[in-house]
Amino acid sequence: MTSDIAIKVENISKRYQLTQNIGGGYDSLLGSTFRGLKRTFSAKNASQQKEEFWALQDLNFEVKRGDRIGIIGHNGAGKSTLLKILSRIVKPSSGRITYEGRLASLLEVGTGFHGDLTGRENIYLNGSILGMTKQEIDSKFDEIVAFSEVEQFLDTPVKRYSSGMYVRLAFSVAAHLDPDILIVDEVLAVGDAAFQKKSIGKMEASSQNDGKTILFVSHNIGQISAFCNKGILLKQGRIIQEGALGGIINTYFGTDTAKEKAEFIYEHTAEKTYCIERIRVLNTQNVLTKNFAHNESIRLAIDIKRQRPVSDVLVSVFFNDMLDKRLFTTQIPINDKFGNTDSLSLQLTLPSHLLTANTYFFTVALHVPNVQVLDEHRNLSTLSIFDNGSDYYKYQGIDMGYFFMDQAQWEVKH
């Protein structure tokens, strides 16, 4: 007899010491020796020099067998840290987690892929890294290959693959994992859309048939609401709500203070070939705002910086609703727009009388279609549109859809 609790998390906390150069830095042997010496001679300062950061604080929850939990939270809420602790990649600072059965985590696809090895060799290597046995890989090999659609290139080193093929192969191995508990980070956000859908469908099917327990992190609330049956909302390392998804999604959007701004400035990093430097939301008087009347134009001013040219770059802006369902996309190729400089200022104007009174999010992305995303800022701002006296005004409280359909024509025919 086994209990119906798949994962039990008790008092999990994770502390980082900011003086330790987490993430970016390697310490030098000499440096740390000096610090050690300094500490011995001036013991009184030791505690003051350390700055602590709690990535997770006192988490408690239980996951039932067969549950599909969506973990929701803004950047820095502790989602990744939680997944890393559950995947046993980092150790918690305190607390305890117990789980039953085989657990596999997908924090990225293609972990351990080696460019010099062929597709066939990489399937075996990657499969065993993800925790599959040789027999399992043997028995699923043909299925994986067929799923990936790269049969022809099975004996070619994967470094010669196109990026699309590479991702498809990596995905296929992951989609054929068959653990009792599956942890998925935003890996599903790569690859082309059709293939993504196929992979998600595959995972969904296996989870519903076999009662697999799944923990899923995504920024795509739509994906979470389609895939998960429960949620956990994290904020600043704590659980602020758990249970039914609907309520959690409402809280997630409601308590969002980081999205109050109408101007976004980003630092560019050296590895980005193109980056978005600044995004502003303006009204027709060029005033920063996030509230618009329905008969007012919305302007997005986007400043882009180019560090190294790449061909076929597009800027896309898309608007999503509260459930993260995309409403529309507009895009423009920008390579011929730079002229002699490396910076570009674009302004997008959305016509007035387009969107109905509602709350919207928008995303700005720089990408090469179907190849790579160069820079992206998702679900930036809650743009509220209020009704300034449209025909729909009298129906307040009734969902009238998202668009005024001014182009629609009514005629009287005899």
Next chain:
Amino acid sequence: MYLYTLVMKTVISSEDKTRLDFKELKSYGGLFKNLSLRDVMVRYKQTWIGFGWSIFRPLINIIIFSGLALLVDKSKSAGEQFITVSAGVIFWQLISTAIADVSNALSNNTNLLTKVYFPKLLLPLSSILVCIIDFAISFSLFLILFFVFKGLPTWTFLFMPLVLIYGLLFAFGFGLFFATSSVKYRDVKFILPFLLQLLFYVTPVFISTTYFMNLAIPEFIKTIYQINPLVQIINAFKWCLFGSFEGFQLNYFLISIAITLLTLWGSVRYFLKVENTFADFI
């Protein structure tokens, strides 16, 4: 057919691991095999002569260092010097590449450390196979040479497997210490090549222990030289082939074994202690 499915229970906590979990390591046998094979397959990919390099690399060293040995130590004939230096260089190649590969095994696989769980000891462990294959190739060619020059080896040849295991245990323990510290301290990457170069000259790879012992240097340096496990391991290797153990003293030999086991034990403990913090530092 199993009547009951075995449900494995796992506990994650903040406690340090202090003991090797052999059962877990064993359950990851398939991964160990695949990681080892990866290193073997990748080493000579896209090289013109492929595994020919495992002969070519030591060959160049043999030629250079038998020449040097002839200049330094005039007590042996050219043929004699050539075959002794060959033995030394080929064995040194095994030990030094094993140390170097083990020490790089973690920093070369950072994405495996930060993205997926498995007993990380598999990485340094699996990096040794490729060194053994390299050695097997160059050593079999050496044996042919040995038959031509010296005929059949003595009965001591039977101890060869033990000496190889001893050598690899030392290389693993020594390399593992560097591998573990290199995750946090990158300095290690610069220290080790230098250290290996130094060790090449102060172990009997091409300058024999007899020659070293006759040098006019302080006694304590000679003692340090003698308790260096590498000196004993290389001499033991030569003993297997030629039947005479240069400068053999039982107490030094035992001390060197003790040092080897201590290094291995210490490194594994150090590794286990910090294994779960790798992802925090990379």
